[in-house]
Amino acid sequence: MSLWLDLLGACVRYVETPSFGNIRIVEAGAGKPEALFLMHGIGGHLEAYAKNVLALSADYHVVAFDFVGHGLSDKPLEVDYLPATYALQLGELMDALGILRAHISGESLGGWVAGTFAAMCPFRVKRLILNTTGGIPIVSEKGRRELQNLEELSRRNVGQVPTVETVRRRMKWLMHETNWSLLDDELVGSRLAIYLRPDFQQAAPKVLALLNSADPGASTPVMIELGKLACDTLFLWTRFNPIHDLEAATAACAQVPGGQLYVMRADAAHWPQYEAPAEFNTVVHQFLQTGKV
Template structure:
């Protein structure tokens, strides 16, 4: 049961906490007949920010403005999440990679740096292997799913836990994911987070992604060594979702990497320690 609960809280990292943007702030583009929503700011080389499971582009609210002072920053609602279309199909990691590549083609982006948190880290790493010619650098933040899920994980249990229906459920999420959670636990913030999460209606997508992982699809156990891009790994020390064993494996397998541990963060360092995060990312990109 303990193992199941650890898996269940993966989805926590990606709730609507800290959401501030409105749907009207997003731009739209059509990929494979589906509408993808995204926020784009700044000029220069392109950075594409990828959120985690059950979240959307608002996850990067504390980072976009700073990074956009030097780069063209795109924060994307991946297919099936946030304000993007949610076609009923068997989602898996390669599905998200396919739509990310299609997005870049439609936008005329020949090469970009990917910054992915949690599930977004998995998608970014998969992209690094399948489309290396289109990747400049790789930044993965508390990356989940690269090595799969525990054998006793249950898709239905995760689905139920990942779709909070009460403010109490949302509070449980926050306590498990954020090391610094006092502000997020205020009743009004919990209420707004629940409203936002329910409005996205991404439960089907979440369920399909988890099912694909349980089936062993698009895991990276045997392909981490194929990542050739210069890579920055950022990990929250208090993250109950991605164990240090996973980070140690990534450090060993990814050829050219720098790993930084954030002592005051859980699963979302870009929110909990945004100033340090933004500085570390810019320093890495400037090397």
Template sequence: MIWVPKEQALSPRRVYVDGVRTRLVEAGPPAAPPVVLLHGVGGHLEAWTHTIDALAVDHRVFAYDFPGHGWSSAPAGRSYEVEGYVRHLSVLLDHLGLEAPDLVGLSLGGWVGAAFARRFPSGLRRLVLVAPGGVRADPTVMNAIRTLSAAATEAPTEKSVRERLAWLMADPATVTADLVGARLAIYRRPGASEAMERVLCLQDPEVRARNLLSPVDWAQITAPTLVVWGDRDATGPQSVGQELAGWIPGARFAPMAGVGHWPQFEDPATFNALVRAFLQEKRI
């Protein structure tokens, strides 16, 4: 199953960047301000199903599958640590001719977006972090991600995939049949289990430790930043997000109620309004 935007008559395309055949979708007016959406670990661009069209009203929106994720390729021998994703993002932006887009990153995507913002401070305009990784190493959370993800790719069934997705939500009923179908097709593709093992490296304590961002690292982000965190997020309480926002100069904290790790999917109306308002501030 391939996701097609509800309102935009577009289909995903593939671009070859940084040695990775990368699945990408684009929506919105070509001359509008660009925004790039970054998904979480083990995920794919369908995480943004309810966001792309909402932002495409007045933005040129890009969403893509990370290396080793979704329908993008998973070359052996490349890095699946944070710097590997940052490099791929940098090359992708160059390929698309995007000089300073807004970045919206969810979980691993937020970790990548934050690391990119530190390394290339002039490479983005604004940053939205949605329950980003890279803040801490919680063994319980890391084990849940590894166990559920591995189970879903080693024996991909509707049940195993739904259980992986339900962990992300406050209300498991939020997991739609379309979302399950999209992920099930991805996890059944040849090599999916091997790709998942590579991308789960950040759930290894030693690997994660060397990729974590310290408070000093977060403080080096200069882009205007919004931190969004659900009050029923299985990866950590809202206090983690509030503390994180305090480390980033001038960052704003936006708590969301009644949602888990995927607020953009569980409460898209609230999420989209928050993000659009933030991205539209002081636009030059």
């Protein structure tokens, strides 16, 4: 199915923010009493949530958006592309949309940003979903090796002209091998078109520098302050998530008062919202409605 059939009925537009310029969003369910923000991973864009926006908009005003420096949002070169910066962007976007409090969900970098925002601005977060999140300690040797492999894969691509083959190879990292059929020409092509844009080519080294924390001796950006997460928090995980495995998720969840861990039944890796959307949407809806899974 086409990405745009998945999003048929949603509104794609740009929202001006004071510090980060124009931000591309896709939204559905405007007017619903509760809002839900969905945030993608590093180097990603809002199409990562193509299979979730409309399904979840039955009960929520759902907003997925491109981080600054990503997708079709503005890409200022003077910005420090760190989780705290993206958290400030989320706050400005909520202000621009007139939303004081919302449910927040993020995948990978998006989860890191969601947790950072919840610790910074607890009064603005209703319930929090950390979906295969970054920003938590890696506790296994396997996880450390996988982070170094990802960094190496990304470093090889910096300064090179992206191709269908290199983008598809990078996106295979996101998914369980049984789901690689989802990497069709449209999904890969949409990411390639973004990566080929001159503004992304300029911003990419700064955006991807966050991965350099894998280097021995590198200063690691501030992790999620797990003990400060005061809202209901769900760690939504998979059995095959790279880098931050189930051991890491279990250890992080134990540090969050009221934290819960849900492990997807479907075979999925780093992108459960796209690999197994029916299960993902059901779990998200249940948690946001009841605070439990």
